[in-house]
Amino acid sequence: MAGLCISPDDRWVALNRRYSGATQIIVAPFKPGSTLTRDQWIPVTNGETQDNFPMWSLDSGMLYFISDADGNLCIWACRIDRSSGRPAGKAFPVWHFHEARRSMNSIPFPLRGLAVGPDRLVVNLSESSGNIWMATSSTPSPQQSK
Numbered sequence: 001m002a003g004l005c006i007s008p009d010d011r012w013v014a015l016n017r018r019y020s021g022a023t024q025i026i027v028a029p030f031k032p033g034s035t036l037t038r039d040q041w042i043p044v045t046n047g048e049t050q051d052n053f054p055m056w057s058l059d060s061g062m063l064y065f066i067s068d069a070d071g072n073l074c075i076w077a078c079r080i081d082r083s084s085g086r087p088a089g090k091a092f093p094v095w096h097f098h099e100a101r102r103s104m105n106s107i108p109f110p111l112r113g114l115a116v117g118p119d120r121l122v123v124n125l126s127e128s129s130g131n132i133w134m135a136t137s138s139t140p141s142p143q144q145s146k
Contacts, residue, residue, distance in 0.1 A: 006030055007060040012085045014054035014063055017047070025051045025065055027085045042085050044078050045069075051076070053114045064094065064116055066104065066123070072097060073104040075114065075121060094121070102127050 004015045013030040016023050024047035028040045044063060045051040051067045060082055067076040075095040079088040097103045104112055106126045115122040 005054050005056055007056045008058055009060040009082065011082070012056075012060065012080070014044070014056065016052060016054070017041070019047070022047050023050050023052050025054050025063070027063070027080060029085065042087075044080070044087050045091055052109075053112065055114050055116045057116055058118055064114060064121060066112060066114055067091070069093075070096070073112075074098075075123060095123075097125065101129060 004013065006013050007030065011030060012027050013036075014025060014027050017026050018024075025044040027042045027044055028036050044054075045065075045067070049067055049069045051065050051069070054063050054065045056063055061080060062077050063080050064075060064077045066073055068074075069076060069091070070093065074093055074097050076091050077094045078091040080086070081088045102125045104123070104125055106128070107124060111124070113122075113124055
């Protein structure tokens, strides 16, 4: 499910909080069978930008996500204290997609994705390119034939 991810150590859940046109990533204790209350929410991002698709590193010490914090959709991360679930510093950019040729901007929201592996991040991007062709016509234009 997009916007919800349980940490590999089964201690934390990362999810999105949507409000006022922004999407914030929060972390909360993962306790199956219990009710999660707002006072257990730990903000990871500031809630001023679109931050989505949280994914944990395999050691549960880093949370990766897609954010438009710098004006483009890029991959960001935040170190997370494994014992408290709190951010261990500010979120930082991992990979920028600022080119017009390769970006996530033209991928519809439900089709965007991010996956984390032992030594890689996988994200879907769109690629666009174009060409301008110029030719000289050997046929005279109607104005030239008069």
